[in-house]
Amino acid sequence: MSTPDPSFRALYDAHFNFVWCSLRRLGVREADVLDLAQKVFLTAHLKLPEFEGRSLVTTWLFAICQRVASDYRRSARFRREVTTDAAAMDLYGGASEELALSAESRQRAQAAGAILNKxxxxxxxxxxxxxxxxxxxxxxxxxxxxxxxxxxxxxxxxxxxxxxxxxxxxxxxxxxxxxxx
CATH class of the missing domain: 1.10.10.10 (Winged helix-like DNA-binding domain superfamily/Winged helix DNA-binding domain)
Structure with a gap:
């Protein structure tokens, strides 16, 4: 098994949370977000040599997230179970911050996520x-x-x-x- 390219490893480490939150904000269910994050990073790994730096890395990654999430939403799996849970949009950042939210704040985040999904x-x-x-x-x-x-x-x-x-x-x-x- 080969070791990952150091530039890819740095990209993954620096931007995993961004990709995770972006996918959640784009309507990906919590149960599916890790698999889709891996798809995003696989695509990024394959396209990294072509990245010219004309945009921010996060802009480039968000574009990949958008395509992956769009494919996901079109899938039969997503249509069977539309997301409205509190973590759906993870509006407040990482998962650790979400756990600290009060029940009322989580309820608001859930409602905001449901509105965004509409x-x-x-x-x-x-x-x-x-x-x-x-x-x-x-x-x-x-x-x-x-x-x-x-x-x-x-x-x-x-x-x-x-x-x-x-x-x-x-x-x-x-x-x-x-x-x-």
Whole structure:
């Protein structure tokens, strides 16, 4: 058995948590995320010699995550069990942080994940990249191969849909408060 390429090992060690969280935010079930993370890193390993450094490594890895998660969502396995559990979107970072969340915070994360999963994929991707990954509009446009205007439009639509759903949930819970999520 050969030893991994040192540059690949460094890539894996430095970005495993990013890939894990990105896959969760893209709707991958917790039970499947490790397998899909391995697919992401296998693809990255095969494509590493072609990576020219014209973008951030995380941007490149996120693009791979997006393709892997998209294939996953199209699979029959995913359609049988749509994710809405608290860890679905891991909005707060790594698993250790999630365990420390209060029950109420976990419930909010679960609701936010469910709302994000309802958004059309193009809107969800832009929302996740901008709001959670804190990428710029230009970086998102470059990553997705769309114009900055399209990024802004999708982000606006996603924010509006997210806000409507938060308000609907708040009213359904009888709170009437925005803090329901």
């Amino acid at each position: 958004l059309p994929e193009p809107q969800r991707l832009v929302f996740v990249l901008f709001e959670l990954e804190e990428m710029s509009g230009q970086d998102i446009a470059d990553l997705l191969g769309i114009s900055v205007g399209t990024v802004r439009s999708r982000l606006r639509l996603a924010r509006e849909a997210f806000s409507r759903e938060v308000k609907r949930l708040a009213l359904a819970q009888g709170t009437g408060r925005k803090e329901a999520v």
